[in-house]
Each structure stands twice: as structure tokens, then as C-alpha cells.
Amino acid sequence: MESKKKILFIVNPKSGTRDKRNIPMLLEKYLDSDKFVYETIFTCYAGEASKISETNRNKFDIIVAIGGDGTINEVAGPLTNSNTVLGIIPCGSGNGLARHLKIPRNIKRAIQLLNKRCTSTIDTITLDEKTFLNVAGVGFDAHIAQLFAKTKKRGFLSYAKLAMKEIRRFISIDYQLIIDGQERLEKAPFLISIANSTQFGNNAHIAPNALIADGLMDVCVLRKVPAWYYPILIYRMFTGTLTRSKYYQTWQxxxxxxxxxxxxSGKHMHIDGDPYSINSIMKLKVNPLSLKVACQASV
Incomplete structure (x- = not known):
């Protein structure tokens, strides 16, 4: 008989809009006790999930992030290039990585997926010393991320209302892109996204052709669009057809x-929807196949 795996659940009670108080009951009910012994820790402040993951990575076979993409990044950072598997129970506002990896957003079903003990290995991306798994960027989405972090209301509708309010006020600036040594200048783009997976979250696909285990990041530029094009832009993003737009270009x-x-000064980028203060130069690098994740057998 296969030995039981040790699994640690790190819960961010403030992520997304769902109440997390029933998590211990659901774990008790649906996690296979013949396969796992487990512990659960609720975080109290931003950044604590990373510290817990760092402290416990050699003590557990699997460490599970219960929260949104930001929480997942915190937990994943210390687990890169290790034998400890990252598990995900998505409870955020957008859940972009979980959607890409086809991890159920229903907590019961996500726990049952863990019971299958299937793993895949994916790429990660570093910005300076910070690791992320999904999408980072500058421009309009970073502007909204900074404002959204200050609001009390969470969820997709609150985000969408804020975006529609700000879209005409936003002022773009110029950027220089250097991709594997090749220089490109972008005159006041609407946004530049660095994507490991296909989407921001909520099935808004910024990089429809991105693969999460190909050793490459997708560099996506969306140029400023006229107001009449906004409905088309939204349609393209949510149907995965953004590559057909003349305002969109991508490289790897x-x-x-x-x-x-x-x-x-005062400028931010976002890392999976969380605002991040930046210097005038940002350096990003792919770490190929550097993280083991509990998900479906293939990604």
C-alpha cells in the first residue's frame, strides 16, 4: 500500500468573495484520509503565505494555496525547483491560473482532484527576485490593479465597473521592449502583458496561444483603441480571439x-492582479519546468 502524503493547506481568508470558514469541514469530509495526513493554517496578513510555505516546504509533500492568484504566487515562490508539489483550491476573484490548468472552482471538486494525486510540471517567471505563474504587466490593467487594491468591494463586477470608469481617463506612456536581445519600441500602448498562461482570469484571454510548459513567455501588446472598439475588444478577449485584432501583437x-x-515615479505594474511598485527597468526571465503542480495529467 502506498504511504500517505503529508499535505499543508494555506488559506487566505481575505481573497475573493467567498467565505472560507467552512474549509476545515470540507477538507475533513472530502480529502481522502487513506492517502493524506494534513494540516491547515489561515493567514493573517499579506506576505504570510510565502513565509509559511518557505518554513514548511521540506516538511510536506504537497502545499496547497487556498485563495486567488496572488496567494498562489506567494505559496509557489519557495516551492520552485523543489520536490514539493503546489496544490491549488481557487477562491480568488479571477482565478486565471486555475482556469488555465482546469482546476475546478468548486471547492469540493478541487479537493477531490487532489485525491487523484496527478501532477504536472510547469514554467514559472521571475521579475527581479519575485516569482509569478500567470500574467504580469504594465499599462491600463496595472493602473486598475492599483486602484482595485484600495477598494473594499471584491469580485468581477466591482473590477469591471472600475475599469469602465477609468478607461477614458487613462494616459498611456512609451516603453522600450527587449525580447531575447531584440529591441522594440512601443509608443503609448494601452497595456503590455507578460503571460505564462492564457488569461488574466474570469476567462479574459490576453494570450490565447500561450502554453504554460513551453519554456517561453508570451509578450502581448494591446495598442490604444478608439472608444467605438471597446465592445469588440471585450468580445475578442472573452472569446479567445484577440489575435485577430489589428490593435494586438504578440511575441515569445x-x-x-x-x-x-x-x-x-508613481507607476506600477501588476503581478497576477496585485499592484507592484516598479523602477524604470523591469527584467523578466522564464524558469522552464520549475514547479510541480497538482492538476490534470497534462497542461
Whole structure:
């Protein structure tokens, strides 16, 4: 008989809109006790999930992030290039990575997927020393991420209302992109996204052709669009057809440098929807097949 795996659940009670107080009951009911012994920790502040993961990565076979993409990044960082498997029970606002990996957003079904003990190995991306798994970027989405982090209301509708309010106010700036040594200048793009998976979350696909285990990141540029094009842009994004837009262009690379061609003060980028203060130069690098994830057999 196969020995039981040790599994640690790290719960972010503030992520998304769902109440997490019933998590212990659901784990007790649906996690296979013949396959696992487990512990559960609820975080109290931003950044704590990373510290818990770092402290416990050599003590557990699997460490599961229960929260959104930001929580998943916190837990995943210390697990890269290790034998400890990252598990995901998605409870965020967008759940972009979980959607890409086809991990159920229903908590019961996500727990039952863990019972299958299937794993895949995926790429990660580093920005400076920070690891992320899904999508980072500069421009409009980073602007919204900064504002959204200050609001009390969570969820997709709150995000969408904020985006529609700000879309005409937003002022673009110029960037220099260097992708594997090749220089490109982007004059005031609407946004630049660095994608490991296909989507931001909520099935909004910014990089429809991205693969999460190909050793490459997708560099996606969406140029400023006229107001009449907004409905078409939204349609393209949510149907995975953004590549057909004349305002959209994408490249792939292993190393990317983004340089602001103006003052960086007060500017942010976002990392999986969380705002991140930036310098005038951002350096990103793919770490091929550097993280084991509990998900379906293939990604």
C-alpha cells in the first residue's frame, strides 16, 4: 500500500468573495484520509503565505494555496525547483491560473482532484527576485490593479465597473521592449502583458496561444483603441480571439526587459492582479519546468 502524503493547506481568508470558514469541514469530509495526513493554517496578513510555505516546504509533500492568484504566487515562490508539489483550491476573484490548468472552482471538486494525486510540471517567471505563474504587466490593467487594491468591494463586477470608469481617463506612456536581445519600441500602448498562461482570469484571454510548459513567455501588446472598439475588444478577449485584432501583437521569449521611457515615479505594474511598485527597468526571465503542480495529467 502506498504511504500517505503529508499535505499543508494555506488559506487566505481575505481573497475573493467567498467565505472560507467552512474549509476545515470540507477538507475533513472530502480529502481522502487513506492517502493524506494534513494540516491547515489561515493567514493573517499579506506576505504570510510565502513565509509559511518557505518554513514548511521540506516538511510536506504537497502545499496547497487556498485563495486567488496572488496567494498562489506567494505559496509557489519557495516551492520552485523543489520536490514539493503546489496544490491549488481557487477562491480568488479571477482565478486565471486555475482556469488555465482546469482546476475546478468548486471547492469540493478541487479537493477531490487532489485525491487523484496527478501532477504536472510547469514554467514559472521571475521579475527581479519575485516569482509569478500567470500574467504580469504594465499599462491600463496595472493602473486598475492599483486602484482595485484600495477598494473594499471584491469580485468581477466591482473590477469591471472600475475599469469602465477609468478607461477614458487613462494616459498611456512609451516603453522600450527587449525580447531575447531584440529591441522594440512601443509608443503609448494601452497595456503590455507578460503571460505564462492564457488569461488574466474570469476567462479574459490576453494570450490565447500561450502554453504554460513551453519554456517561453508570451509578450502581448494591446495598442490604444478608439472608444467605438471597446465592445469588440471585450468580445475578442472573452472569446479567445484577440489575435485577430489589428490593435494586438504578440511575441515569445525567454528573457524580457521593459523600460519606461518617462518618469517611473508613481507607476506600477501588476503581478497576477496585485499592484507592484516598479523602477524604470523591469527584467523578466522564464524558469522552464520549475514547479510541480497538482492538476490534470497534462497542461
Amino acid at each position: 521569449g525567454k528573457e524580457v526587459q521593459i523600460r519606461l521611457l518617462s518618469d517611473a
